[in-house]
Structure formats: structure tokens, C-alpha cells
Amino acid sequence: MAVGRWRTMTMCMRQAVLAEQYGRGLAAGLASFLAGLLAIAGSALAAPGVASTTLEFAPVPDWVEVYEFDHAPADPDAADAPEDGVAIRLLEGQVNFSGGTFARYQRTVYAVYSKAGIAPSSILYGVYYNGSQTLRIGAFRIWRDGEPIDVADRAMVQVVNSASNLQGELAADATVVVIYVPDLRVGDLLEFATLISGDSPGLEDQRTDIYKDSPTVPIGHLYRRIVTDTLHPVSLHVVGGAVAPEKRVEGERVEYLYHAENVEPAAETPDHVPPWYYAEPMTIVSGAANWGDVVAWGRERLIAPGPVDDKVAAKARELTAGVQDPNEKLARLAAFVQGKVKYLGPGLSRNGYRPFAPGDVLTRRWGDCKDKVNLLLAMLEAVGIEAYPALAQISTGYVDPEIPTPLAFDHLILAAEIGGETQWVDATGTPRDATRPSYEQARTNLVLPLRAGQTDLVPLPVPRTVGPDGYDIDMATDVDLRSGRKATFTVSYAGLSADHVRGLLDSSSPSVITQTYLAKVKSLGDYVEADGEPIVTDSYVDNRIVVAQDFKARYFWVWDKEKARYGFEAWPLWLRDFAPSVSESDAARSVPYALPFPQDVRERYHIRLPEGMTITPMNERLERDAYLFSFETEREGRDLTLSIVFRTYRDHLKPDEIAAYRDDRKTFANWSYALWTPDSKRVPEAMQKLFDQLAGGTEVRSANIPEELKTPATPPEDARQPPDGGGR
Numbered sequence: 178m179a180v181g182r183w184r185t186m187t188m189c190m191r192q193a194v195l196a197e198q199y200g201r202g203l204a205a206g207l208a209s210f211l212a213g214l215l216a217i218a219g220s221a222l223a224a225p226g227v228a229s230t231t232l233e234f235a236p237v238p239d240w241v242e243v244y245e246f247d248h249a250p251a252d253p254d255a256a257d258a259p260e261d262g263v264a265i266r267l268l269e270g271q272v273n274f275s276g277g278t279f280a281r282y283q284r285t286v287y288a289v290y291s292k293a294g295i296a297p298s299s300i301l302y303g304v305y306y307n308g309s310q311t312l313r314i315g316a317f318r319i320w321r322d323g324e325p326i327d328v329a330d331r332a333m334v335q336v337v338n339s340a341s342n343l344q345g346e347l348a349a350d351a352t353v354v355v356i357y358v359p360d361l362r363v364g365d366l367l368e369f370a371t372l373i374s375g376d377s378p379g380l381e382d383q384r385t386d387i388y389k390d391s392p393t394v395p396i397g398h399l400y401r402r403i404v405t406d407t408l409h410p411v412s413l414h415v416v417g418g419a420v421a422p423e424k425r426v427e428g429e430r431v432e433y434l435y436h437a438e439n440v441e442p443a444a445e446t447p448d449h450v451p452p453w454y455y456a457e458p459m460t461i462v463s464g465a466a467n468w469g470d471v472v473a474w475g476r477e478r479l480i481a482p483g484p485v486d487d488k489v490a491a492k493a494r495e496l497t498a499g500v501q502d503p504n505e506k507l508a509r510l511a512a513f514v515q516g517k518v519k520y521l522g523p524g525l526s527r528n529g530y531r532p533f534a535p536g537d538v539l540t541r542r543w544g545d546c547k548d549k550v551n552l553l554l555a556m557l558e559a560v561g562i563e564a565y566p567a568l569a570q571i572s573t574g575y576v577d578p579e580i581p582t583p584l585a586f587d588h589l590i591l592a593a594e595i596g597g598e599t600q601w602v603d604a605t606g607t608p609r610d611a612t613r614p615s616y617e618q619a620r621t622n623l624v625l626p627l628r629a630g631q632t633d634l635v636p637l638p639v640p641r642t643v644g645p646d647g648y649d650i651d652m653a654t655d656v657d658l659r660s661g662r663k664a665t666f667t668v669s670y671a672g673l674s675a676d677h678v679r680g681l682l683d684s685s686s687p688s689v690i691t692q693t694y695l696a697k698v699k700s701l702g703d704y705v706e707a708d709g710e711p712i713v714t715d716s717y718v719d720n721r722i723v724v725a726q727d728f729k730a731r732y733f734w735v736w737d738k739e740k741a742r743y744g745f746e747a748w749p750l751w752l753r754d755f756a757p758s759v760s761e762s763d764a765a766r767s768v769p770y771a772l773p774f775p776q777d778v779r780e781r782y783h784i785r786l787p788e789g790m791t792i793t794p795m796n797e798r799l800e801r802d803a804y805l806f807s808f809e810t811e812r813e814g815r816d817l818t819l820s821i822v823f824r825t826y827r828d829h830l831k832p833d834e835i836a837a838y839r840d841d842r843k844t845f846a847n848w849s850y851a852l853w854t855p856d857s858k859r860v861p862e863a864m865q866k867l868f869d870q871l872a873g874g875t876e877v878r879s880a881n882i883p884e885e886l887k888t889p890a891t892p893p894e895d896a897r898q899p900p901d902g903g904g905r
Contacts, residue, residue, distance in 0.1 A: 232329055232356075235313035235372055241282045244269050244400045248323045250364040251288035259395055262294025263287055266366060266397040274384045274405040274464070275430070282315060284370035288397075289363055301356040303371045312354060315370035319361065325368075333357040380530065383474060384411050384464025385584055390419050391443030391457040399440050403433040403462065412463050414580045417455030435460075449757065451771045451829040452575035463582035468625060469632040471581050475568055476627050478530050479589060481551040486536030489552065490559035497560050503595045506560050511602045511614035514553045519543040520605050547589045549604035557593060564593040565628040567601075569637070571619040578623060578634055590618065592626060601637065607680045609717045617673045617720065620775075650674050652751050653781045654698065656733055658852065659815075663708075664701065664733065666694050667725040675722045679715065687711050694726045697750040702733035737853070744853030747782045749808075752823045753846050756806070764836040772803060774828035782819040784852070792817060795850055799841045803827050803834060806845040819850050 237243060246267040252258065267286040273279070287298040305312040319326040335355045358367060376383075388401060401422065405411050406429045413433060415421045422435035446456045465471050496513055497506045521543040530547075535555040538544040544552065550566050557564045568586040570576045576585050593600045606615035623634035651669040670678045681689065691707045699705040708727040715722050734743040755778045763770060786792075792812050799806040805824040810817065823845075830838050 232317065232332070232334055233313045234317075234329070235315060237315050237370075238273075238280065238282065238372065240273050240275070240280075240404055241271050242402065244284075244398070246286055246398060248320050248366065250320075250322055251290045251366065253290050253363055255290070257395075258290040259294075261297075261394070262291035263289055263298050264294075264395045264397065265392070267400070268392075268396050268398070269370075269400045270388070271402040272386055272404065272462075274403070274409050274411060276406065277382055277409050279374070279376040279384070281373045282370065283373075284316065284368070286320075287367040287369075289361060289365050289367070291363055295361050295363070298367055299358045299361050301358065301369050303354045303373070304351055305354075305373050306351050306375075310373055310375035312352075313372045313374075315372050316368050317356075317370070318368050319358070320366035320368060321362070321364070328358060328360070331359050333359070380583065382464065383583055384409060384462065385582055386462040387584070388419075388460045388462070389457060390437075390440070390459065391446070392440055393442055395442060396440040397438065399435070399437045401433075401435040405431050407431060409464065410466070412466065412581075414461040414463070416461065417458040419458030419460050422460070447763075447766060447768050449763070449771045451769055452573035453577065454769055454829075456768065461580055461582065461584075463580065463584075465581040465583070467632065468581045468634055471568075471583055471585075471625060472627055472631045474583055475566075475625070476629070479532060479547050479566060479568075479627060481532045481535055481555070483534075485555045485559050486534065486539075489535050489539055489555045492539060493556035493559040496556075503560075503562055504600070507557065507562060507593050507595065507600060507602070508614055509612050510553060510556045510560070511604070512608040512610070512612050514549050514556070514604050515606050515614050516608040516611065517542060518549055518552065518604075520545065520549070546605050550589045550591045553591055553602070553604050562593055562595065564591055565626055566590070567592055567627060568625040569619070569621050570623075571621055574619065574621040576621070576623045576625075576634060586625065588619075590624065607676050607683075609676075609679065609715075609720070613717050615676050615720070617676050619673070650755075651779045651781075653783060654701070654747075654750065655783045655785075656701065656745070656747075657785045658733060658745055659785055659787050662730055662732060664698060664705070664728045664730070665725055666698050666728065667723060668694075670722045670724070672720060675720050678722050678724065682713065687713075690724060691726055695728070698728050700750070701745075701747070702730040702735065704731040706730070740853075742853045744851050745784075746849050746851045747784070747819055748849035749780055749821050749846065752778060752780050752821055753842075756804075756823045756842055756845065758842065759835055759839040761839075764839045766835065767832050769829040769831055770835050770838075771829055772825045772827065774825045777822070777824045780821040782817075782850075784817040784819070786815045786817055786852070788815065790852065792852075795819075797848055799845065801834065801837065801841070803830055804838065804841075806841055808845075808848045808850075810850065817852075821848075 244267065251264075251266075264287075265285060266288045267284065269282075269284040271282040273281075287294075289295055289298050303312045314329070317327070317329045317332070319328050333356070335357075336352055356369075361367060384405065386403075390399075392399075403411065403413075403422070408429070410431070413422065420435065420437070422433040425432040425434060443457060450456045465474070492513075493510060496509045500506050500509065518538065519542060532538075532547040532551045533544060535548075535552040538548045538552045547566070554564050554566065566589050568583075569588040569590050570586050571588045591602045591604060593602065600616065601618055602614065602616060603618055606617060608614045618637055621637055624637045625631070625634050650671075653667045653669075655665040655667070657663045678690075687710045690711050694711075695705070695707055705728050708729045711724050711726040713722060713724050733745050735745065737744060755773070755776065757770075757772065759770065792810070794812075795808060795810045797806075797808040803826055805822060805826070807820070807822045809820045811820070812818070
């Protein structure tokens with residue numbers, strides 16, 4: 178599991194998960210947000226939703242064990258003075274889950290070593306959720322020459338409440354308190370402590386938290402304490418090389434303590450790690466003892482209560498009028514919710530984890546994943562079809578089965594039980610038409626059905642429309658070298674890739690696809706241009722789209738002056754884009770490298786040859802434990818087929834496999850097949866005249882290029898049809 182799964186989520190419930198992490202002290206991502214608010218440090222924030230306020234102070238609660246720190250001034254001349262001018266002398270975080278409540282005491286002591294450290298240390302902030310949390314200040318002072326100076330009455334405080342801003346997903350329905358500290362000097366220590374009481378909306382009683390041991394600045398003392406009781410236990414999952422905290426039990430009180438000194442900034446987290454790999458040390462806290470606990474939470478929070486709304490039931494009956502087959506009923510209702518209810522997330526309002534009423538969603542025709550799923554659930558119930566929601570993880574496609582927590586998920590899908598079979602539906606998908614939904618699912622290893630009695634994760638089947646090989650894209654380039662002037666590029670998209678292309682065609686001009694194809698095909702010859710618009714054949718039955726684009730050129734034969742012959746060369750036009758490129762530094766890394774998986778992408782050339790050509794077979798194959806590159810030829814009469822394949826067998830390269838993959842990819846990228854002939858009878862007469870001039874050293878100008886070569890030929894009408902003869 179990559180660290181990104183816990184930090185960067187962009188849609189549906191991912192918005193709520195993200196803010197839960199930020200709101201609980203993991204606020205690194207808010208730095209840029211706050212920088213925008215305070216473009217000029219100390220300036221007033223004159224923007225809608227931004228107001229000045231005063232700080233509310235509170236004494237340190239009895240449950241907090243305050244950690245003592247050294248009050249000595251920061252020494253600018255110290256050998257270990259940080260280059261950026263600021264270090265954290267103490268980072269203290271204490272959390273209390275006792276009694277089923279949530280409270281966090283967070284204290285930071287900044288040490289300013291140079292002028293460069295004054296600005297970043299002068300801006301402080303806290304985040305809490307409206308209606309469910311409160312934020313108070315436990316300490317706010319400057320330590321100068323060992324003496325405290327209270328600065329609360331001189332600090333400028335601004336409150337940003339963006340509950341009304343649906344675009345501000347990070348802070349919607351949350352309050353951000355921004356504090357500018359005046360008169361901070363080199364050598365000062367700044368002590369700032371906050372106390373947040375109350376859990377975030379939707380995660381009440383879940384006792385979730387995440388601690389990362391990967392600071393961006395040096396930390397003198399890192400102190401962490403988790404307090405709970407025997408009636409509200411928590412599970413700690415220590416991963417990525419993090420150090421496990423010490424457990425201490427006194428009667429009903431249970432504590433976990435962790436202390437480290439002189440913690441250096443963490444190395445940069447590597448890119449391209451597989452989703453199951455923990456790229457940085459962290460401790461994940463969860464109050465769920467098992468996945469059954471998460472199911473109970475999800476059923477209470479994510480399923481809209483109450484009977485089916487009358488207008489929802491009426492709409493369901495209208496859409497399925499005259500239909501007896503339950504599969505057809507599901508198809509019509511799912512297509513309606515996918516196509517007629519716009520996806521729009523409400524951010525972190527109360528509905529970050531709680532859906533709106535299905536009747537309201539139907540009326541306004543928008544909602545996020547859980548809103549759309551609950552509307553579809555209600556409609557299916559109205560027509561007698563059993564269905565239930567399921568939690569999924571689509572950002573990384575991986576759920577760690579060993580860590581039961583709501584934070585493992587970012588999406589909600591639906592399962593319908595019909596005739597003893599389970600049909601999975603993503604209500605946010607793109608329908609194929611008004612009555613045909615998409616049944617494709619983002620690839621993920623496990624999902625959690627939210628049905629009564631469910632206690633474990635289940636695998637999500639590969640969509641039946643992808644096919645047994647699991648490939649999504651099959652590409653073919655047809656070139657007729659008998660005339661040397663016509664080519665057709667055809668791509669077959671299946672499954673999710675078909676859904677994507679279908680959506681692209683619905684929202685933009687076909688010329689977008691034409692230009693994409695042309696960028697590749699034009700390298701095969703001279704003066705290549707598109708010949709008309711692409712011809713699209715859409716098969717809804719197996720969810721496959723075939724797009725065929727004709728091209729014409731002055732010629733595809735290219736003259737080789739050095740060898741005094743002309744030829745045609747074919748190489749992987751597209752597959753190099755599907756096989757990830759590995760840098761030299763990555764080749765020496767000590768962590769695994771992610772591969773797209775499952776992937777089986779094929780590229781083919783169908784070449785119609787002039788008569789009498791002698792073909793030497795080519796069969797190249799680089800097959801390893803994790804992947805396959807191959808390039809093979811097959812000839813039947815005057816038709817030559819070049820087949821190129823990139824296939825993956827797992828989702829990662831082991832560290833000792835990365836360098837070999839890098840070399841193999843270079844070899845694969847340079848594979849090509851060349852056709853040539855010195856015989857002028859095998860190319861058009863006009864083209865031969867031009868070649869003769871080139872061979873004789875004649876300078877070729879526009880005036881002596883044969884007229885028939887100046888304008889690309891128009892292919893015969895029967896050659897412009899897609900392979901299956903269909904089209905529109």
C-alpha cells in the first residue's frame with residue numbers, strides 16, 4: 178500500500194478521507210492552501226468567508242502529560258543549524274479516545290536559527306469541523322533568552338470558513354484558523370499548542386488516526402501518546418519500518434507511548450511504488466477490531482434510512498414499465514442513474530460520509546458516489562431487486578486486508594443479486610446509451626459489501642467484457658505497399674477503455690482521435706495526412722469500440738541513398754507508451770517499481786506486399802517473471818503480419834529486476850522490421866522517377882516532382898470501411 182492512498186484522494190468519499198487526515202494533524206498539504214491565503218505575511222485577509230477573531234484559550238486537560246523541553250535559545254552558529262533556518266525542537270501529539278470521545282492535544286516548539294526561518298515559523302494554523310469539533314489554544318508564547326513572552330494579544334488571527342464553497346473540497350464545512358505571529362526573531366523559540374475536541378463528521382466512535390514518521394524538517398524530540406480504555410480498544414498497525422510504540426496498561430486505562438530524539442528529515446518518498454508497498458514509516462490507528470466493525474459503521478453512516486420515497490418508486494416503475502426481466506430492469510435503472518444524475522461531491526459537509534435522501538438526489542439530479550448508489554438502491558428496491566452497497570478503493574486499487582479501517586476506502590459501488598448471480602455496478606460510470614449502463618469497475622483487489630452479517634472483504638471479479646486475456650486495447654496498422662500510398666489505423670477498445678473512448682466521443686469532436694492517431698502514424702511515411710473522419714463501430718453487447726482512421730500519403734516507401742534502395746520500416750508506434758520508462762536512478766533503487774497490471778496490450782501491422790518479395794521471419798521475445806516483450810512475423814501469401822506485445826504478469830518489479838527491465842525496454846523500443854527492394858517494378862512508376870533523380874544526385878525541386886506525387890491519393894471507397902464493414 179503506497180502512502181499516497183492515505184494522503185491523495187480526489188473524488189467521492191476520498192474528499193472526506195483526505196480532510197480527516199489533514200484535520201487530525203497531518204496538515205502538510207495545507208501549506209500551499211495557507212500560502213495562498215497569506216500571500217503577504219501579516220496582511221489582512223479581505224476575502225469572502227474570511228474574518229478576524231480572537232483566540233479561545235483553555236487549560237491543559239488533566240489527561241495530558243505535558244512533555245518538558247529545553248528552553249535554551251536557538252544558536253545560529255551551531256554546527257547543526259538547519260540550512261532553511263528553522264527546526265522543530267519539540268513535536269508533541271497526544272490523543273484521547275477514552276469514553277468513546279475524541280480529543281487531540283498538539284504542541285509544537287519551533288526554533289528560529291536565521292532570518293530565513295522567521296517567515297515559515299510566523300504562520301500557524303489549526304483545522305476543525307463545524308458543528309462537531311471545537312478548537313482552543315493551550316499555549317501560545319515566544320521563548321526569548323529562556324524567558325516566556327505571551328503574544329496571544331498581539332497575534333493576528335483570521336478564520337476561513339468555506340462551507341459554502343463546493344469547489345473547496347479540502348476545507349468544505351471545516352474552519353481553518355490562521356495565526357500570524359509578530360516580532361519573531363532569530364534565536365527565538367515559538368511554542369504553540371492546540372486542543373481539538375470532538376470527532377470529524379461521519380467517523381464518530383471509529384478511533385482512527387495516522388502517524389507518519391517522515392518529517393520534512395529536523396525534530397529534536399518527537400513525543401506521541403495515545404490514550405484509551407479497555408471499553409474502547411484500538412489496534413495499531415506499524416508499517417514501513419516505523420518503530421512500534423510502548424504499550425502501558427493501568428487498570429482500565431491503556432496507553433501507547435513513543436519517543437524519539439534528533440529525528441532527521443525523511444528521504445524523498447520514491448515514485449512508482451506498487452499500491453501495497455509502504456513507502457514511508459507510519460502507524461495506523463483503528464478502533465475497528467475486524468472488517469465486520471467497518472461494515473457496521475458503513476451500514477449506519479452510508480446507507481440512507483427510511484422507506485423508499487414515493488417519487489423515487491414512481492420513477493423506477495416508469496423506467497421499467499413493461500419489463501419483466503430483472504436484468505433488464507437493473508440495466509435501465511443503472512443507465513438512468515449513471516447518465517441522468519450528474520456527479521458532484523459536496524466536499525466535507527455533514528454529507529462527506531452521510532448520503533442525502535434519495536428523493537432529494539432524484540429531484541436535483543446531482544450527487545456523489547454514495548448519493549447515486551443510494552438512489553439506485555431505492556429504485557431497485559421499488560421494483561423488487563435485492564441490492565446492497567460496497568466500499569471500494571479506486572485511487573490505488575489496493576486494500577490491505579490486515580488493516581480494518583474506514584480510511585482504507587474512497588468509493589462506494591453497488592451489487593445486485595439476480596438469479597443467484599452478483600452484478601456489480603458503479604453508479605458514477607458512463608452509460609452506453611439511455612438503457613444500457615456501464616458494468617465496468619475500476620480495478621481493485623478487494624471490496625467490502627455493506628450487507629447484514631458481512632464480516633470480510635471479497636474480491637471484485639474482472640469485468641466480463643474485458644475478455645479472458647484481460648487486455649483493454651488492441652491496435653492494428655494496415656499499410657498497402659503495393660501502391661505505397663494508403664494506410665488505415667484501427668484500435669479496438671474494450672472494457673473501461675471503451676467507456677473512456679465512448680465518453681470522449683460524446684464530449685468532443687472525432688478530430689481529437691484523428692489528431693492523436695496522426696501524431697503516431699505520420700512517422701511511417703512522408704506527407705501523411707488523415708483521409709476523412711474516423712469510422713466508429715460500437716458494440717454494446719461486449720462493450721467494445723473499434724475506431725478506424727484512414728490515412729493517405731505521397732508515399733510510404735522511403736529512399737535510402739546510402740544503400741541505393743527504398744524501403745518501409747515498422748516499429749512499435751504505441752506500445753512504448755504503455756511500457757513505463759525507468760530512469761537510471763530508478764534502476765538502482767532498493768524498493769519495488771510499479772508496473773501496470775493486469776495489462777496485455779497488442780499492436781499489429783498488416784502489410785500488403787508487392788509481388789516477389791522475400792521475407793525473413795523475425796521472432797524476438799524477452800520474457801521475464803514480471804513481463805513479456807515480443808515481436809513476431811507471420812506471412813500468408815502477399816500479406817505480412819507483424820505482432821508486437823507488452824504483457825505484465827504482476828504489478829511490480831523487484832529491486833533486482835529493475836535494471837534488467839530498463840535494458841529490455843530499450844531493446845524492445847528499438848525493435849523494428851524493414852522491407853526494401855531495388856526493383857523499380859515494385860513501386861509506382863511516378864515514384865520510381867523521383868527515386869531515379871535522387872540516386873543520380875539530381876536536386877529535387879517542387880517543379881520536377883511528378884504531379885501525381887504532389888497530392889496524396891484518395892483510397893478506393895471500399896478500402897475506407899472498418900474491418901467488420903460496419904460504421905456510421
